[in-house]
Amino acid sequence: MNFSGKYQVQTQENxxxxxxxxxxxxxxxxKGKDVKGVSEIVQNGKHFKFIITAGSKVIQNEFTLGEECxxxxxxxxxxxxxxxxxxxNKLVTTFKGIKSVTEFSGDxxxxxxxxxDIVFKRVSxxx
Numbered sequence: 001m002n003f004s005g006k007y008q009v010q011t012q013e014n015x016x017x018x019x020x021x022x023x024x025x026x027x028x029x030x031k032g033k034d035v036k037g038v039s040e041i042v043q044n045g046k047h048f049k050f051i052i053t054a055g056s057k058v059i060q061n062e063f064t065l066g067e068e069c070x071x072x073x074x075x076x077x078x079x080x081x082x083x084x085x086x087x088x089n090k091l092v093t094t095f096k097g098i099k100s101v102t103e104f105s106g107d108x109x110x111x112x113x114x115x116x117d118i119v120f121k122r123v124s125x126x127x
Contacts, residue, residue: 001089002043003048006041006043007126008039009027009122010125011122012120014119014120015033015122017118018115018118021115021118022098022115022125024071032055032057035055037111039052039124040053047064047065049062050062058080059074063081066084068080068081069081081094089105100113109125111123
């Protein structure tokens with residue numbers, strides 16, 4: 001499955017609780033909670049480029065499946081992670097006590113990030 005495309009956030013659950021749990025400042029949480037961000041994914045074989053735009057903030061991360069890489073987390077912090085593909089349609093990684101799962105189904109992308117008992121879920125549609 002090729003994951004390339006542009007996707008816009010449609011819904012999010014537990015945004016504020018998750019952002020507080022990862023240390024995001026309250027003023028940034030308030031600014032970002034209603035932003036309908038856009039993610040652009042460019043896939044070339046096992047190499048991916050994710051460009052996430054939320055308001056004026058742009059995060060760009062690149063990785064190759066199964067190889068350690070450095071990525072920028074939503075807090076601005078640089079983290080090291082290894083992204084794996086599970087089945088035909090899931091990208092999974094774990095970093096700093098957070099499990100991230102991105103699942104593709106047709107024109108819908110469901111991203112969940114779990115830290116402890118807090119699950120942040122974001123659903124995006126292809127645009």
